[in-house]
Amino acid sequence: MRRIAVALAGLLAVAACSSPAAAPQPARSPSPSPTARAPSSVRPRASQKTVPPAPRVTVTRMRTPDGSVMTVATFSGPLTYVLHDGSEDPGLAAGRVKAGPAVRGTERRRLLAAFNGGFKLSQGVGGYEQEGHVAAALRRGLTSLVIDRSGRARIGIWGHGVPAPGEAVYSVRQNLPPLVLHGKPTQAAADWGLWGSTLGGGEYVARSALGQDAAGHLVYAASMSATPADLASVLAYAGAQIAMELDINPEWVQLDVASRPGGPLRAPIRGQNRPANQFQLGWARDFITVLAPAGAGG
Numbered sequence: 001m002r003r004i005a006v007a008l009a010g011l012l013a014v015a016a017c018s019s020p021a022a023a024p025q026p027a028r029s030p031s032p033s034p035t036a037r038a039p040s041s042v043r044p045r046a047s048q049k050t051v052p053p054a055p056r057v058t059v060t061r062m063r064t065p066d067g068s069v070m071t072v073a074t075f076s077g078p079l080t081y082v083l084h085d086g087s088e089d090p091g092l093a094a095g096r097v098k099a100g101p102a103v104r105g106t107e108r109r110r111l112l113a114a115f116n117g118g119f120k121l122s123q124g125v126g127g128y129e130q131e132g133h134v135a136a137a138l139r140r141g142l143t144s145l146v147i148d149r150s151g152r153a154r155i156g157i158w159g160h161g162v163p164a165p166g167e168a169v170y171s172v173r174q175n176l177p178p179l180v181l182h183g184k185p186t187q188a189a190a191d192w193g194l195w196g197s198t199l200g201g202g203e204y205v206a207r208s209a210l211g212q213d214a215a216g217h218l219v220y221a222a223s224m225s226a227t228p229a230d231l232a233s234v235l236a237y238a239g240a241q242i243a244m245e246l247d248i249n250p251e252w253v254q255l256d257v258a259s260r261p262g263g264p265l266r267a268p269i270r271g272q273n274r275p276a277n278q279f280q281l282g283w284a285r286d287f288i289t290v291l292a293p294a295g296a297g298g
Contacts, residue, residue, distance in 0.1 A: 024062040024070065024234050053077040055292035057113045057257045059268045062234050068204070068226040070234045071269045073113065073255060075218045075290050080151025082107065083130050083171040086285035089120050095133035102282035103289055109262040110291040114279040115220050115255045116208055116247045117286035118175030119196060126174030127158075128286070143178045143244035145210060147171040151291070155212040155242050173286065179209055180243035185232030195228040196248045203227055206253040206273075211240025218290075219243075222253050224271040252285060254278060261292035 055077035062070045085094040087101040103111055119125050127138035138144070140159030147153045149168040156162030157178060163169050176196075179189050188194050198205040208222035209231040221234050228245060235243040247253060256265040256276045265276040279287055 024064045024230075024237050055079050055112055055261065055296055057290065059257060061270075062237070064226070064230045064233060066227070066230065068223050068230045069270055070221050070223045070226060070230060071255065072234060072238055073115075073220045073257060073268070074213075074238065075113065075220070076215075078293050079112070080291045080293075081147050081153040081218075082151065082289045082291065083117070083145075083147055083173055084279070084283075084287050084289060085130055086117075086283055086287070088284040089122075090128055090130070090135040090286060093121070093135040094128070094130045095135070097131045097133060099130070099289075101284070103280050106294070107289065107291065108280065110294060110296070111258060111265075111280075111289060112261055112292050113255070113257040113290040114265075115210075115222075115288055115290075116252055117173055117288060118244075118246050119248075120285075123196070125176050125196075127172065128174065129169070129172040130286075131171060138172055138174060141177065142174040143176060143242070145173045145244065145288070153218060154216065155210065155218070155244060157242075173288070176245050178242055179228060179232045179245050180211055180236050180240050183236060183239075183241045185229065185236055189228050189232035192227050192229070195245055199249050205248055206250040207231055207248045208246040208253045208255075209235060209243050210246055211235040211238070211243030213239035214241055215239075220255060222255055222269050224250060224253070224269065247285070254287075261296050 058074045060072050062072060082099050084099040085097050121128055121136045126142050128135040138158055142158055144158045144162055145153060145155055146162055147170050149170045178186055192203045204225045206224045207226045211219045213219060219235060219238050219240050221231055250273045254272060254274045255269050256267055258265050267276040
């Protein structure tokens with residue numbers, strides 16, 4: 001991890017001027033035709049109500065120019081997020097927290113998706129705060145998933161607009177500098193040696209990342225064989241303005257999704273090692289759940 005530490009200080013200065021990697025080639029629907037504007041004389045009836053968007057997870061697959069198959073999940077609608085402690089990492093270091101190593105109770109009935117967290121805290125590439133308990137000090141300049149007390153989540157660079165003044169920070173998961181910044185892969189994304197130790201020292205291993213688009217939706221991407229540049233290019237193509245690498249190597253990369261809140265989970269990442277109900281049974285590492293509003297279960 002020495003190269004990661006050396007790279008932290010200079011990354012932010014060069015991120016904005018980086019160039020994107022070659023664009024992935026997914027199957028994409030054509031853009032919808034623009035909707036004609038109603039004449040100003042037409043007024044909606046008083047009885048008409050705006051239908052709120054439904055909580056939703058949209059899963060697609062993209063193939064990068066080097067042949068990696070990436071699974072991309074976009075989370076939209078009125079969703080909330082919960083950072084869970086792992087039984088081993090952070091373990092007891094997280095303190096007495098409500099969200100432990102398994103998804104239980106009412107949370108299970110609202111569960112739409114769950115995905116892996118970041119590197120082990122012993123790697124020293126990011127801080128960790130859960131429910132106000134700090135297990136590892138939060139560090140300026142690192143990409144951070146920030147969840148407030150209402151369960152809303154966003155991604156930013158700690159100490160650079162995050163947290164905002166008065167923001168009710170509840171949980172924070174940091175992991176490395178940004179993989180995508182200002183909608184483009186950072187220059188560091190092209191150097192796979194900066195993004196964690198891999199099994200066998202190979203470039204192509206299981207990897208995952210999390211981004212946020214301009215609309216505020218979180219976007220998760222993963223593959224059982226990919227490079228950091230693959231993750232960055234796919235997330236930028238999906239509209240992410242900022243993104244962070246999450247965990248790597250096959251034992252740890254995991255995404256589970258349901259077609260309805262509380263419904264059966266499936267594992268959409270091709271070749272995923274862990275079963276789809278692993279986070280319900282309990283897991284050794286931290287992870288994040290995606291929840292629909294109470295009462296939205298199918």
